[in-house]
Amino acid sequence: xxxxxxxxxxxxxxxxxxxxxxxxxxxxxxxxxxxxxxxxxxxxxxxxxxxxxxxxxxxxxxxxxxxxxxxxxxxxxxxxxxxxxxxxxxxxxxxxxxxxxxxxxxxxxxxxxxxxxxxxxxxxxxxxxxxxxxxxxxxxxxxxxxxxxxxxxxxxxxxxxxxxxxxxxxxxxxxxxxxxxxxxxxxxxxxxxxxxxxxxxxxxxxxxxxxxxxxxxxxxxxxxxxxxxxxxxxxxxxxxxxxxxxxxxxxx
Ligand code: PGA
Numbered sequence: 001x002x003x004x005x006x007x008x009x010x011x012x013x014x015x016x017x018x019x020x021x022x023x024x025x026x027x028x029x030x031x032x033x034x035x036x037x038x039x040x041x042x043x044x045x046x047x048x049x050x051x052x053x054x055x056x057x058x059x060x061x062x063x064x065x066x067x068x069x070x071x072x073x074x075x076x077x078x079x080x081x082x083x084x085x086x087x088x089x090x091x092x093x094x095x096x097x098x099x100x101x102x103x104x105x106x107x108x109x110x111x112x113x114x115x116x117x118x119x120x121x122x123x124x125x126x127x128x129x130x131x132x133x134x135x136x137x138x139x140x141x142x143x144x145x146x147x148x149x150x151x152x153x154x155x156x157x158x159x160x161x162x163x164x165x166x167x168x169x170x171x172x173x174x175x176x177x178x179x180x181x182x183x184x185x186x187x188x189x190x191x192x193x194x195x196x197x198x199x200x201x202x203x204x205x206x207x208x209x210x211x212x213x214x215x216x217x218x219x220x221x222x223x224x225x226x227x228x229x230x231x232x233x234x235x236x237x238x239x240x241x242x243x244x245x246x247x248x249x250x251x252x
Pocket of ligand 1: 010238
């Protein structure tokens with residue numbers, strides 16, 4: 001399979017300026033290019049410019065923002081546009097993280113607009129989906145995730161969809177220490193790939209990187225990444241320590 005394997009870090013609202021520079025420098029020093037496998041650093045806005053300079057000599061490390069506004073520009077005090085992000089070296093943008101959905105009321109329809117604006121401005125979306133424990137307990141997790149994907153992404157042309165990375169992050173596993181089992185992850189990733197094959201085609205589905213997120217650690221990364229449809233991870237807590245995140249990347 002030719003799809004990219006990705007260890008993506010999501011620093012969330014962590015790291016002062018100096019701490020962020022140190023972490024990025026340490027990752028450059030302690031990881032090496034490994035085939036076409038990628039590290040993507042999802043950093044707060046203030047870090048983008050400097051981290052892009054720090055990773056410039058490391059072709060296996062790419063840069064992501066954690067959000068962008070759905071409008072191209074204008075009177076939206078405090079917001080950041082997709083074009084601003086590309087202008088400081090971001091190549092990816094995390095969209096639809098469950099924390100954005102929960103605390104900032106981002107729904108699939110807002111995300112549809114954000115995805116479109118991001119792609120129009122040269123950013124590749126890392127589109128997050130995932131169910132709450134309540135939804136899983138009612139056995140509605142497959143249809144819930146299918147709807148998130150359909151409404152957020154399935155209007156894109158095949159060419160634009162090829163720029164999207166999907167991250168499946170069950171909400172009950174985020175920051176809880178309770179990781180989905182490799183079988184639970186594989187089951188949902190397979191289901192997501194099936195949706196893509198149904199809407200686009202098998203070739204497109206095969207080429208899409210689908211990451212698992214939710215308490216990924218050095219101790220469980222290898223087992224998760226060994227699953228056929230798990231193409232890497234979106235990592236929160238363990239991406240804040242250079243050693244841990246390097247070990248997760250090296251689990252490929
Ligand atoms: P976690 O966060 O690894 O700390 O569970 C994952 C995420 O929210 O992306």
